[in-house]
Amino acid sequence: MNEEISSWENTLKNDTISIYRRPVHDSPSFVIKAIAEIDNVSKDEVYFAIYDTKKRMSWDKVFKEFKIIIPESDNQNEIIYMSVKVSLT
Numbered sequence: 001m002n003e004e005i006s007s008w009e010n011t012l013k014n015d016t017i018s019i020y021r022r023p024v025h026d027s028p029s030f031v032i033k034a035i036a037e038i039d040n041v042s043k044d045e046v047y048f049a050i051y052d053t054k055k056r057m058s059w060d061k062v063f064k065e066f067k068i069i070i071p072e073s074d075n076q077n078e079i080i081y082m083s084v085k086v087s088l089t
Contacts, residue, residue, distance in 0.1 A: 008033060029086070061085075 008020035017036040024031060038046060049055055053066045065083040072078035 005033070 005020055008022045010018060010020055012019040016038075017034060020033040020035075021030040022033075023029070049059070053068070057063055057066060062084050063082065064085055065081070067081050068078060069081050070076060070079040
């Protein structure tokens, strides 16, 4: 995988996963990137576990609310509303 990560801070690295973060300009938030090897799981299964909002809400405890405001169409990108739990300590 050849993806630029030099501007990202590595926060975890082991044999199967690397997790990176970088700050969002003018915000206390971070963008997170994970690169992982997951045995016996296809790329499609991983994609749908992340993208399917009902499935994601069942395992991702950071999200408070996630819904599609305008669905994707031939001439319109999908618009979503997402609310996450943030701890400012």
